[in-house]
Amino acid sequence: MNRSDERQLLKQCLSLLEEKSTTLSPESHTSPTTRYTDPARFEQELKAIHQRLPIAYLHSSELPEPHHFRTIETHVGSVLFTRGEDGQVRAFHNVCRHRGTRVESRSSGCTKAFSCPYHAWRYSTEGELVSVPFEQTCFPELNKGEHGLATIPCAEAHGFIWLCPLADSQEAAEQQVAQHLEAVSGDLAWLAPGQLHVFEQHRQRWRCNWKILQEGGLETYHFKFAHKNSIGPYFLSNTCVTNQFGAHFRVVMPTERLKEVTEASLADTRLRDITHIVYGLAPQTTFLVQKAHIDWIQMIPVSVDETDVIITSLIPTPREELSAEEFTHWKRNQSISIATLDEDFELGQSIQAGLNSGANQSLTFGRNEGALAAYNRWVEDQLHAFSD
Ligand code: FES
Ligand SMILES: [Fe+2]
Structure with missing residues (x-):
């Protein structure tokens, strides 16, 4: 990602703002609920995905x-x-x-x-x-x-x-990681998470399938409703630029500040100043990229309907070097992130309970939720490749 890529993404955001639209897939999709409720399938996912990928x-x-x-x-x-x-x-x-x-x-x-x-x-x-x-x-x-x-x-x-449990040497592990991240390596170089430092970590077990939690980060359709008491008012509703990079996804979520950007100010606008960006890196890593820091979210599958979530705030300054004022700033940021993500994860638990009830045979993903359908296709592809 360079300045020109940033400008390109900002232009796409501005176009969507004008059209009052979002990234749309050609059609809507359905997804069988057994993907989230079948313990045998969960075991297959672990073998085909989590125990194979870095x-x-x-x-x-x-x-x-x-x-x-x-x-x-x-x-x-x-x-x-x-x-x-x-x-x-x-x-x-x-x-x-x-x-x-x-x-x-x-x-x-x-x-x-x-x-x-x-x-x-x-x-x-x-x-x-x-x-x-x-x-x-x-x-x-x-x-x-x-x-x-x-x-x-x-x-x-x-x-x-x-x-990398399946690699047979350190060198093989390095190659496997490089290959796995190749499609997003430019973005990762731009984010430079290696220059950040762990501020604090928050861990909690949620009663829902790991994919439900991943899916929650891939659309902004829910922002104005599910986050109406937290971040919802600060973001454009149902407007985001979504890209798939092989197994990984990037969702650029513009804030209301996008409305202040003009053709003239575009060149001086940093993408991270007026958007949040979610990177869903297969299989269980999510980055919530904000202006100056990144929330690193690990979604660790425990059972078909349980997932451990670890939220780690990565900030620009080592924790021990923070002034009292800076500490308060990052603490407040972390609290906002956790409160917002808790809103998502509580809805995830609600979804799982609904799916477990057997009321529905499938979920419906709209054209504005194309990344969720694409993500599930990727999971299916892994299962098929593993069983062949
Ligand atoms: S089990 Fe005996 S030394 Fe570790
Ligand atoms: Fe959300």
């Missing part, structure tokens, strides 16, 4: 220096992320090679070695088994070189750490 679990600023670590519950169990002496990020199953105890129980910290709480086998930040109590007497044949923590290939790119 997923961002950490922001780079969460492992700022060598020897920093984080433990995270992922779809492949508890994972220990470390930044080694060499600055490289590595990911390991957080499972001791002796008898399987969880090696590190803290969620984050800084250490040069991890000691298993059961019999104190010790591992380096590179995952090597470095010491075993009573090794000579009790494990005379143990080859420590073959008993390091089990590695999960991961890659650091665009300011995030991506887990």
Whole structure:
């Protein structure tokens, strides 16, 4: 994305404003409700999508220096992320090679070695088994070189750490991430999320299918109604520019300030000053891009009708360097984002309850909800490709 792309998007927003319209697909669609209620299908989605594609679990600023670590519950169990002496990020199953105890129980910290709480086998930040109590007497044949923590290939790119369980090496993980993000790499370079810092994180479990939450970010049809008490009055209703980039989506959502933009002021207007932009990055990452910060939203499937949502505010200044005034500013921003997203997620729960009741056999996506239909087509394609 460069200035010319920004201008192009602003012009598209202005055209839609004039037409009182939005990005329209050629036709409306229906979507079977079993996509959201069938537990067997949910398991297939995990295998075909979440366990195959790279997923961002950490922001780079969460492992700022060598020897920093984080433990995270992922779809492949508890994972220990470390930044080694060499600055490289590595990911390991957080499972001791002796008898399987969880090696590190803290969620984050800084250490040069991890000691298993059961019999104190010790591992380096590179995952090597470095010491075993009573090794000579009790494990005379143990080859420590073959008993390091089990590695999960991961890659650091665009300011995030991506887990790639199916890659067979760090290099393969890097290639897989680059390939997965290729279609949006220009936009990610423009956003530069690697230059931001984690402010705060908010986690909550919602009783609805993960796709319902993803779909909620792909249209602005609901803004004036569902968000009438929060952000609705500040945005154009049912007006957005939607683009699909392979597995990923971008939705540019103009605020009322678009009405002040003229042909003359267009060249000096920054896209982020007068819009919010949602990036839906397959399979479970959403960025809500605002003027100076990004809310990174992870939607982690738990069961067919449960999803954990983690909202992480990424801001331009490290948290510890904020003045009291800046802290209050970002805290207020975070509260507004969470309150607004909660409105979406509560509606998501309402949808799931409705679908579970069996009242409807299908959902209807209008031409203004074409991205939702396209998103579901992408999911279907993944399921078919996996079963072939
Ligand atoms: S299970 Fe970890 S040291 Fe025994
Ligand atoms: Fe919304």
